[in-house]
Amino acid sequence: MPALDRGAGIGAEVIQVFTQSPRTWKPQLYADEILSSYREAQRTHPSVRATYCHASYLINLATSDPLLLERSVDCLSANAAVASAIGASGIILHVGSHKGAGIDSCLDQIAQALSKTIEVATCPLLLENTAGGGGSVGRDFDELARIIDRVGVGPEHIGICLDTQHLWASGTSYATFETTQAALAALGACVNLDRLQCIHFNDSKTALGSNHDRHENLGEGSIGSDALAIFIGHPSLQQVPAILEVPGDGKGPRFEDVAIARRLHAKGRKAWSEHRKDLA
Numbered sequence: 384m385p386a387l388d389r390g391a392g393i394g395a396e397v398i399q400v401f402t403q404s405p406r407t408w409k410p411q412l413y414a415d416e417i418l419s420s421y422r423e424a425q426r427t428h429p430s431v432r433a434t435y436c437h438a439s440y441l442i443n444l445a446t447s448d449p450l451l452l453e454r455s456v457d458c459l460s461a462n463a464a465v466a467s468a469i470g471a472s473g474i475i476l477h478v479g480s481h482k483g484a485g486i487d488s489c490l491d492q493i494a495q496a497l498s499k500t501i502e503v504a505t506c507p508l509l510l511e512n513t514a515g516g517g518g519s520v521g522r523d524f525d526e527l528a529r530i531i532d533r534v535g536v537g538p539e540h541i542g543i544c545l546d547t548q549h550l551w552a553s554g555t556s557y558a559t560f561e562t563t564q565a566a567l568a569a570l571g572a573c574v575n576l577d578r579l580q581c582i583h584f585n586d587s588k589t590a591l592g593s594n595h596d597r598h599e600n601l602g603e604g605s606i607g608s609d610a611l612a613i614f615i616g617h618p619s620l621q622q623v624p625a626i627l628e629v630p631g632d633g634k635g636p637r638f639e640d641v642a643i644a645r646r647l648h649a650k651g652r653k654a655w656s657e658h659r660k661d662l663a
């Protein structure tokens with residue numbers, strides 16, 4: 384399986400795939416044998432432990448356009464069905480944009496769309512936090528929590544994927560132990576942390592609070608190595624898989640990017656254990 388081979392080749396234990404072109408509507412159709420052979424290859428893979436899927440970027444469950452909403456629900460259902468069939472651990476999606484109309488204008492339709500998708504999914508739908516631009520839904524934890532509450536199902540059906548670049552761009556800093564602690568406490572106050580099932584671990588091309596979704600290689604952006612290490616080393620995140628969505632040299636994460644992520648993780652864990660000793 385090329386995706387698994389590529390992941391193993393860069394030293395990854397967890398990978399993320401698109402199961403169709405992320406910028407078109409046309410669903411990619413797969414023969415049952417292809418889906419089941421992926422599932423088997425994933426289940427028995429010696430080093431890649433999990434595959435996550437990312438739904439199409441075109442999906443907008445917050446739109447006021449009924450036709451776009453219908454296409455979005457169909458596309459999400461198709462993506463979720465493929466994710467389930469390949470044995471993915473979750474399908475990550477951007478909820479969409481209400482273009483300034485406000486979350487109250489679209490909360491019910493989002494919840495209905497997600498409920499409908501859950502019927503065809505055997506893996507959880509993971510709602511991703513956004514950088515906060517253009518009326519995007521999920522700019523803060525409260526919006527995600529309101530959607531999850533409205534759907535009213537457990538973490539085996541709906542959870543959160545937290546993107547470090549989006550979090551930074553949305554205006555939440557985690558440059559210190561205290562601000563990281565505060566950010567995760569804010570998340571924990573909105574949703575139980577068992578909902579947090581995946582992290583997108585990226586640096587940012589744009590500044591804190593910029594509201595722009597622009598990923599950078601780890602340590603090369605405005606977040607920087609120290610803050611990324613403190614974040615990823617936080618004790619309550621140690622069971623959450625992290626996925627890189629960094630540009631690399633233009634073709635996505637490389638072996639060295641995974642190595643940097645591991646170094647930051649080790650550095651952050653050490654920093655937290657020393658910090659806790661200082662506090663004790």
Ligand SMILES: [Zn+2]
Nearest residue numbers: 511546583628
């Ligand atoms: Zn992301």
